[in-house]
Amino acid sequence: MTGPYVVSAADTAAALGSGDVTVLATPRLVAWLEAATVEACRDVPDGCTSVGTRVDIEHLLASPLGAAVTTQARIAHRDGRLLRFEVTAFHDIGDGPVLVAQGTVTRVVVDRERFAQRSAATLVIRTALPAEWDEAGDLCATAYAAGYGLSGDEDGYIDVLRDAAGRAAHADVLVALDEGRLAGTVTILRPGERMSELAEAGEVEFRFMAVAPEAWGRGIGRALVEAVLARAGGAPVVCSVIEGNEPAARLYASCGFAPVPARDWRPVPEILLRAYRHP
Numbered sequence: 001m002t003g004p005y006v007v008s009a010a011d012t013a014a015a016l017g018s019g020d021v022t023v024l025a026t027p028r029l030v031a032w033l034e035a036a037t038v039e040a041c042r043d044v045p046d047g048c049t050s051v052g053t054r055v056d057i058e059h060l061l062a063s064p065l066g067a068a069v070t071t072q073a074r075i076a077h078r079d080g081r082l083l084r085f086e087v088t089a090f091h092d093i094g095d096g097p098v099l100v101a102q103g104t105v106t107r108v109v110v111d112r113e114r115f116a117q118r119s120a121a122t123l124v125i126r127t128a129l130p131a132e133w134d135e136a137g138d139l140c141a142t143a144y145a146a147g148y149g150l151s152g153d154e155d156g157y158i159d160v161l162r163d164a165a166g167r168a169a170h171a172d173v174l175v176a177l178d179e180g181r182l183a184g185t186v187t188i189l190r191p192g193e194r195m196s197e198l199a200e201a202g203e204v205e206f207r208f209m210a211v212a213p214e215a216w217g218r219g220i221g222r223a224l225v226e227a228v229l230a231r232a233g234g235a236p237v238v239c240s241v242i243e244g245n246e247p248a249a250r251l252y253a254s255c256g257f258a259p260v261p262a263r264d265w266r267p268v269p270e271i272l273l274r275a276y277r278h279p
Contacts, residue, residue, distance in 0.1 A: 002036045004068035004092070012065070024063035024091075029101055030055055033087045036073035037105045041083055050083065050107040051115065053230040057087070057103035067091040073105070080256055080279055081109040082234050108230055114219075123220065125227040128168060128175040128185065136175050136185040137164035143210035148242065161208065170194050174227055176211070176220050183215040186224045188231060198240055198263065198275060204232040206239050209248075221248075225255045229278065240265070240273035252276045 005011075011028045013019030018027050034052055041050050063069055069091045077084040085105045090097035128136050141161040167173050167187045171194075176184035187208040189196040199205035206228045211220045229237055239257070241248045249259075256278050263275035 001070055001072050002032065002039050003070035005032055005070075007063050007065055007067045007069060007091075009065065021062075022065060024067070024069065024100075026057070026059045029059060029063075029069070029089060030057055032069065032071045033057065033073070033089060033101065033103075034105060036071040036087060037083075037085045037107055040073040040075060040085060041107060041109075044109050047112055048109050049112045049115070050109050052105060053108050054106035054233055055103070056105075057101055059101050061091075061098065061100040063091045063100055064093065067093050069100070070097070076104070077234060079234055082229070083107045083109065084234060106230075106233060108226075110226075122179050123183075123223055124177040125174055125223055126177075128164065128173040130165075130168075132175055132182060133165040133168055133173070134162075135182050136173060137162035139182060139212050140164065140185055140208050140210040143213060146213040147245075161210075164208075167195065167208065172231065173208075174224065174231075176224055176227075178215060178218065178220065182212070183218075184209075184211040184220040184224050186210070186228060188228055197267075198238045198265075200238075203236045203238050203277075204228070206237065209239070221251055222255065225251065229255070237278045238263075239276050241276060243272040243274055249274070249276075252278075 007024045009015060011024055012022045013025040014022050016025040016027050018025045044050055069089055071087065071089045073085045073087045075083055076086040087103055087105050088099060089101040091100050141158050144161055164173050172188040174186050175182055186206050189199060189205045189207060191199040191201055191203060195207065196205050209224060239252065257276040260275040260277050265273055267273065
């Protein structure tokens with residue numbers, strides 16, 4: 001339990017710009033709820049910390065100026081590095097503690113030093129903007145050509161790689177920005193979506209993982225994988241690795257993926273794709 005926090009003028013929706021009324025602002029309440037999750041996950045390994053990745057909160061009741069608000073968090077699900085908390089908030093207006101908010105907060109345990117280094121390098125991973133789709137597609141095609149030796153347009157696949165705009169119409173295309181320059185991309189797919197090849201019910205799939213050749217070795221691929229896992233929200237994640245791509249296989253294994261030989265498959269007779277799944 002954290003708090004009590006007494007609602008002041010600085011905590012109101014009017015002060016924080018989330019509304020124009022002088023009651024507790026939802027952003028401030030979310031911050032107090034996240035503080036409760038930090039308090040509730042003290043058992044992270046040495047050298048690690050936890051970071052918030054997802055918030056799903058129902059703000060049920062307004063808390064006026066002067067109300068005392070307490071927050072609580074309980075670990076409801078734990079899966080390796082992922083922690084999902086059930087959170088609640090109460091204020092002291094009325095007869096006893098009154099529930100004012102409830103929901104879930106997801107946190108991921110990360111290596112503190114590596115996370116700090118990546119943050120210091122100003123690596124940003126987010127959904128691609130429409131203005132970035134063409135560049136993301138070109139990067140994907142360039143990286144696949146450099147990594148897999150694609151020679152051109154003879155089978156049409158190079159056009160598929162370039163079509164980030166087409167993927168963005170039905171899937172989440174992420175980009176990695178390294179000091180403001182587009183340095184990587186990946187596409188997140190759900191079962192049944194166009195271009196989903198491996199995902200089964202309840203799973204998330206990623207495809208078209210690519211890092212600009214000049215940015216290889218900087219940890220951008222790992223950061224993209226971690227972003228996919230965070231956005232999956234605890235759902236199993238699957239991907240395919242072309243046979244012989246040992247760097248990708250090692251990366252995925254180091255991120256907690258395991259091979260699933262029974263789901264290996266061939267898009268064409270001469271190419272074998274190895275299936276991997278997390279967890």
